[in-house]
Amino acid sequence: MKKYRPSFTLIEVLIFISILSIFFVAAAMVTIVSLRNLKIQEHKILATRYAQELVEWLRGEKEENWGGEFYNISNPVDSFTEKVTQFGSYQTVCFNELNWDNNPSCGYDLLSLFKRTATFSWYQTADYIYQVNLSVVVEWQEIGKTYKVPLNTIFTIWE
Amino acid sequence: MGMINKLKITLRFGGQKLKINFKKNKAFTLIEVIVVIGVIGIVLPVLFSIIFSILQQQTKIQRLSLVKKEGDYILNVIENVVRNYAVKIYSENSFINEKCASAGSTYGPENGNTFYFQDKYNRWFNFYLNSTTITSNSANLSSSVNLNSPQTKISSFSLQCYRSALYSPPIISINFTIEYNTNSNRAEEKIIPLTYQTKIKLKSY
Numbered sequence: 001m002k003k004y005r006p007s008f009t010l011i012e013v014l015i016f017i018s019i020l021s022i023f024f025v026a027a028a029m030v031t032i033v034s035l036r037n038l039k040i041q042e043h044k045i046l047a048t049r050y051a052q053e054l055v056e057w058l059r060g061e062k063e064e065n066w067g068g069e070f071y072n073i074s075n076p077v078d079s080f081t082e083k084v085t086q087f088g089s090y091q092t093v094c095f096n097e098l099n100w101d102n103n104p105s106c107g108y109d110l111l112s113l114f115k116r117t118a119t120f121s122w123y124q125t126a127d128y129i130y131q132v133n134l135s136v137v138v139e140w141q142e143i144g145k146t147y148k149v150p151l152n153t154i155f156t157i158w159e
Numbered sequence: 160m161g162m163i164n165k166l167k168i169t170l171r172f173g174g175q176k177l178k179i180n181f182k183k184n185k186a187f188t189l190i191e192v193i194v195v196i197g198v199i200g201i202v203l204p205v206l207f208s209i210i211f212s213i214l215q216q217q218t219k220i221q222r223l224s225l226v227k228k229e230g231d232y233i234l235n236v237i238e239n240v241v242r243n244y245a246v247k248i249y250s251e252n253s254f255i256n257e258k259c260a261s262a263g264s265t266y267g268p269e270n271g272n273t274f275y276f277q278d279k280y281n282r283w284f285n286f287y288l289n290s291t292t293i294t295s296n297s298a299n300l301s302s303s304v305n306l307n308s309p310q311t312k313i314s315s316f317s318l319q320c321y322r323s324a325l326y327s328p329p330i331i332s333i334n335f336t337i338e339y340n341t342n343s344n345r346a347e348e349k350i351i352p353l354t355y356q357t358k359i360k361l362k363s364y
Contacts, residue, residue, distance in 0.1 A: 031209050038216040045223050049230075049353055056234070060358030064330050065323070098356075111351070 040142060043113065044149060047138040050116055051151040054136050057098045058118075062155045068128045080155075081129040084120045092117045095136075114140045131156045215347055222339045222350050229307045230337040233293055234355045236306060237286055237333050240295075242359045244284070245276035248320050248329060252283040252298070259320035259329040267319030274318045279363060288316040291340060312340035314352060328364040333357055 008016075067079020071086040083100050087093050094106035095116045108115045116138045123131040136151040187195075248258045248266065250273045258266035258274075268274055270288035277283055284297030289305070291312040296303035307313060316335040323330075338352035 028209070031213060035209070035213050035216060038213065038220060042216070042220050042223060045220065045227055046351065049227055052231075053354065053356070056355065056357035060332065060356065063358045063360045064321075 036143065040147065043140055043142065044147070046111070047114055047140060047147070047149040048151075050110060050114055051136045051138045051149050054095050054098065054116055054118060055134065055151055055153050058134060059153075059155065062132070066157050068130070068157065070127060070129065081122070081132065084122065084132055085129070087120060089121050090119050092119055108140060110138075114138050130158070219348070219350065225308075226311055226337055226339050226350055226353055229311050230335075230353050230355050233306045233335065233337070234333065234357065236295070237293075238357065238359055240284070241276060241331055241333075242362050244278045245331070245361050246279050246363055247277040248331075249275045249277060249283070251275060252285070254281070254283070259322040262322060262324045265319065265321045267317060270316055271318045274320075286316075286318060288313055293335065307337065310340055312338050314338055328361045331359050331361065333359070 061083070062080045065079045067081040069075070069079065069082055071077060071082045071084075075082070077083055077086060086100075087102065092106070094103040095118050096103065096106065096110045096114075106115055106117055110116055116136070118134060118136045120135075121133045122129045123133075132155045134153050134155060136153075137148055138151075139146055139148045141147075247254075247260070250256045250258055250266070250268070252275045254275075254277055258264070266274075271285065271293075272287050274287070275283045275285045282298035284295065284299075286293055286295050286306075288294075289303075292305040292307050292309070293313050293316055294303045294305050314336045317332075319332045319334075320329045321332070322328075334354075334356040336352045336354045339350040341348065
């Protein structure tokens with residue numbers, strides 16, 4: 001009679017391997033998710049900076065020349081309020097570059113990842129604009145999801 | 160076939176039996192060992208590369224947030240101090256040549272050197288690029304103050320003033336680029352330099 005040396009059965013080996021693989025898959029998923037979150041975190045820091053950058057730049061434009069008049073095609077567009085009112089109220093304006101040349105097809109061009117847009121609205125007494133509300137949104141796409149960093153501020157002549 | 164697989168020795172001490180079994184020494188075969196080492200060799204590098212990329216990403220975020228924090232701080236300090244305290248601009252701290260005093264005049268020396276602000280108590284203060292840091296000095300300070308830590312590096316800094324009309328205040332434009340101070344050229348470690356720029360009006364002029 002043939003004698004078998006003591007060994008694991010197939011079932012035992014299968015159970016062990018499946019437990020081990022479940023553990024490994026779970027660990028791998030956790031690390032991949034945390035890596036993804038770290039990446040999103042990095043992009044969020046950058047997006048916040050880009051949103052602040054636009055607000056700082058627009059504040060500079062405002063400080064330089066407030067104006068107060070509305071956009072008029074026959075007048076030179078040189079003041080902040082004229083530049084703002086050349087766009088419609090709550091119209092989405094592309095600000096991937098820090099200039100007033102609104103690009104109608106706003107893509108994810110900023111660092112080939114981010115899209116920076118702004119919308120303006122304003123308050124007036126008679127024909128004089130005394131307040132401009134600004135809403136900046138920097139958005140980017142990551143693994144099929146769109147992430148947004150909004151930033152709102154108010155510009156007034158009184159500051 | 161002819162090999163002795165088992166060797167049984169039975170010893171008898173009086174009425175007691177002591178059996179000793181000698182079995183053939185069982186061992187892994189070469190193939191088994193190679194397969195195991197191969198599997199370990201595949202799994203371990205994958206594991207370590209994931210851990211390494213997490214560490215790298217964390218370092219990147221830590222550096223980026225440091226750069227952003229210091230950039231925000233510098234802009235904040237310059238903006239507030241200049242806006243609230245600056246009255247006039249001079250090219251030297253003895254107040255000889257006033258700059259941006261007349262309509263349409265601009266002044267913008269490199270790196271903020273020879274750009275002095277005068278406050279309402281006739282004391283001077285300035286901000287200038289000191290190799291890799293933006294440094295502030297004033298008549299009130301016994302020594303200058305670095306606004307950013309040695310961990311970050313300012314790659315460009317400029318202060319400019321502009322005055323459109325005599326009755327309107329001078330406009331100061333602040334512009335600087337801050338990045339992480341590292342000698343490493345590895346692409347994975349690179350932090351994108353952050354640019355800060357804004358313009359402010361002097362409150363009291």
